[in-house]
Amino acid sequence: MLRELRRQVREQARSEHASPLGPAPQLADPAVGPSLLLAAQALQAPDPLPLRLALERAQAASPFLATSLQRLDAWQQAAATSEAAAVLVRAQVGSGKTAVLAHRVLWLHQVIGVPLEQMAVVTFTNHAAGQLVERVKGLLTTPVGPAAFRWFGTLHGLGRSLLAHTLDPSVLGWRPGFGVLDQHARVELWQRLIKDHHLQIKYANRLADRLRKLAAGQGAQSGNMAKDDHLVRLAELYRLEKLRLNTMDFDDLIEFAADLLARGQQTLPLEALLVDELQDCEPREVELLWALRQPQTRFFAVGDPNQSIYAWRGSNPKLFELMHRAWQCQVYDLPNNYRSTPEILSAARGVLGRGAGEGQLAATRATGAPVGIRQFHDGHLEGLALAERFKALNRQGVAWPQIAVLARTRKQLEVLRAVLQAQQVPCADAAQASWEERPAALWLLRQLAQLGSPDAEVLRAALTDAQRGWLVGRAAGRAALTKALATEPGPWQALQRLVRPAKGKLAGDPRDVAVAERWLGLLQALPETGATDGAGLESALPPLWLRPTHRDYQRDLRHVQSAYGQLATACLTTGAWHTAAAAVLGEGPRDPAGTTASGVRLLTLHAAKGLEFQHVILSGCNQGMVPLASAYADPLQLAEERRLLFVGLTRARDQVEVTWHTRPALPQAQAQPSDWLLGIPAADCHWGDAAVAWAQSAAEAAPPADATALDLPWHEGQPVKHAKYGAGTVLRCDSAEVQVDFGRLGTKAFSLLLCPLQAA
DNA sequence: TGAATACCTATTTTT
């Protein structure tokens, strides 16, 4: 029976992952909601008698715990003190699930007598695990050492810990003391293998995705490939190389641990298994949970199917139901939201539509302000308005970190971040900021760091790099470059020959050649100007090495300029280019002025999960962004987009404002607000002056005069000066960008935010 | 070798 259900879960998870089109077999319409079965059981209010008995037991074991339990509501108490061996807690948003989880740990430990060392408590992030441990420590009357929490952490952490200390990975060929490859090291290893073994890999930019699909048995074909490439060989080489280096990647930690446990060679002394955010577990993580649980292991999982937003990564929105059936779990509900105002919760329910089915989300707070819905011309103008709003809030005593701006994509946030910073609003660092997320800047810094000791191979790689080294390559033809590199004594000579061919005629687009020449000059100058001070640096580097027509040009430009600034600072202390670049690479990206750890938070809807703020702006909720236009192809995806908006709205304690743009910057977005905003009950929201604007939206193609006259700093025909290009004339200016004609030097575009122009 | 054509994908991310 169990085996059969387990197979079902696995198959289902896989099939949903494999083909997001079409619902999995045997399942009801996902939009109907998580599980009517679960809902029916959970509707009954907790019986007071067992609660009283439970509190008495707690009192006998630990008066401190009993006091703390009494501060919970009846639903929370019932879940935390359940006598059932397997418990599922369906926690509505903001209903105190972390408190319940912490109290459950204490209940099991102090009342049932389970040693902390024999509990595995699994969270989704290390941050969440840390918070939980702190909470548990706060409920303990006697201090315990860190060893007690050896199995508190993420599933990856647990897998690693088990493989290192409890299980025997030598069965699989790995030795004790194995290392772990992070995402970046993994990519570098692939690249090295491809190079060393002369592998032909197509769609190399989608390599991770292709390898994952291959591992899932979905074949090696991709895109419009007619013939196989060396992907299968790469996968095998990668496996062998990991063995040789005695390292595992993140996926291996989960998979190997589950595999070894399933073989049953070692049995864990695991008395209790507690899981947070169950709805987000991926198939291989579910496998590990299954392998972890022994017959005697008490199981306790908390989650909210309404907040399942990772199905695209493989998590199964039906996991609650499947677990419930497989392990005959007792189900508890936490219906009371202690976070948000009734208006916010009503709006959140509204956007969930039919998916909210059970209607058990109950508000406990006093009435607040309605949800505001406002439109702006675009992200830039919204940013300016938000800056004033945030400053006013801050003057009224709202701390910066109590304000958050949420958007569907990171690209939307970048615009807002730039404007807010330009307006001196402190913004918190982007979560997980790393150079890996800034490929253009990373590439530049790497080249500079390497140039201290020019190495022909490094330079060759730089110049022929498919994504970033395109300039020189295109100016002369990449094949010609490769040939030149092979025939000339060194890369410098090869470059020179290409940029200035013997006949004296420049090859390729003159603009490309001009930039290539600048590059050449820069590269040649670098070793000599190693001691350049920071002051001259920014003007010494060409800002145009990126392709202006590239989709990510503005983003890359910002990143590169930010990296220049950091490099300039580093040069002041370390002196030489290459050491400064290496230092900057090591310290990670620091955004320019205005960025602090305690500023306004700008987050994607996904990244905002699990957080809460006093004031929340949901920015750019245009039709086509929320939901993303592509989600319409698949009802499962569409349901997930609804949950995503639900998550966004419910981050707010006091106030939410939803905004949309009459001139959205991204092509997928339409010039109208998301349809789903209409699901918000009229009593709970306030549509700015949108009614008017909406009616006008058809006439938007030619924006009204007052929209174009919005305090733009430059106007058509205005003479301007630029430090490098000299005198020019403004061709065009919108709220984002100004285009200037510099005559012989051609036309340049500048972002208004970083605009180095002066009026002539 | 280079140009033209065909096809696919776009977004979200922890460890």
Add this chain to the structure above:
DNA sequence: TAGGTATTCA
């Protein structure tokens, strides 16, 4: 809709 990649054609 556009931009990137593979493939085909000249």
